[in-house]
Amino acid sequence: MSEPYAYHTPVLLEEVIRLLPQKSDGVFLDGTLGGGGHFRAMAEQLDAAGTLIGIDRDPEAVIWNRDRLGSCRPAVIIEQARFSEFDQVLKRHRISSLDGILLDLGVSSHQIDSPARGFSYLQEGDLDMRMDPSAGVPAHELLRTASAAELAAILCDFGEVAGAAKIAAAIKNRSAARPLRTSADLSACCAKIFKNRLSIKLLAKIFQALRIAVNDELGELQRSLAKVLDFLRPGGRLAVIAYHSLEDRIVKNYMRENERACICPPESPRCVCDRLPLFKRITGKAVRPSAQEIARNRRCRSARLRVAERTWAVR
Ligand SMILES: C[S@@+](CC[C@H](N)C(=O)[O-])C[C@H]1O[C@@H](n2cnc3c(N)ncnc32)[C@H](O)[C@@H]1O
Known part of the structure; x- marks a missing residue:
């Protein structure tokens, strides 16, 4: 694939640009830079008075984007960080409020298609799966040290895998003598457990569960959302794409x-909390990719975009 989307094809790009406010001198945060497709499109909406901050926990994404900044009009800040620490990045740059935040969750095509990163069940590579290879525990280590019960909880909670306890026990059993080191080892182990009943869908769920656990993806999301209201200005918008x-x-x-x-509790005869809504929903139902976008980029098929706007209400 040629530039500019050699790294990752941005999903729901037009919708994100249409729904994040068009404030050309605003301050925006892209918490999931990836290949920078959304980031560059957001930069095009801003003028020289605007500021765009891009962060990613993966050092490869940071280098890729720093190398391609070229002639951006707005002031641009790019840093390697987890999005749950976006407040610290803003603090370092003396930024106290934002006009828009984008989180495009999950992994990039570049990460999936790099066998050495271990994200893919289709290619052989070290079973690592860390978005930031310098932090945390790789997937093969997690598989080796987790008990069967812990592994079952990972498969059940993060992959919604049916029969997680049996599968986890079988994986632990089979890998006891020879620990699983590569993505191919894990795929082969699952193939032996399920014989000809192993579907690609099930294998994908097992890999997804491990990836979510290795990167604490749900914890990251919860911790970052908990900080959003401290930074969004009234009229500022939060856009999240989930997969x-x-x-x-x-x-x-x-x-x-x-x-x-x-x-107030339902039994309360009248309102005593005086609370006003802090967000106004911009997308009623989640926005899904069109059939044309899915035909161009199958990987976007499960995407769901939700956007909300900060109101003037004080917390
Ligand atoms: C789906 S890709 C983003 C693609 C990007 N919007 C584009 O247009 O190319 C997700 C990116 O988010 C990064 N990421 C995921 N979780 C993260 C987190 N907790 N903190 C920072 N970056 C994260 C991944 O490393 C990956 O590069």
């Missing part, structure tokens, strides 16, 4: 909770 129901549920519940006005 599976676990993430989407967290985003949906977070937006719903903050769209509520009164939070």
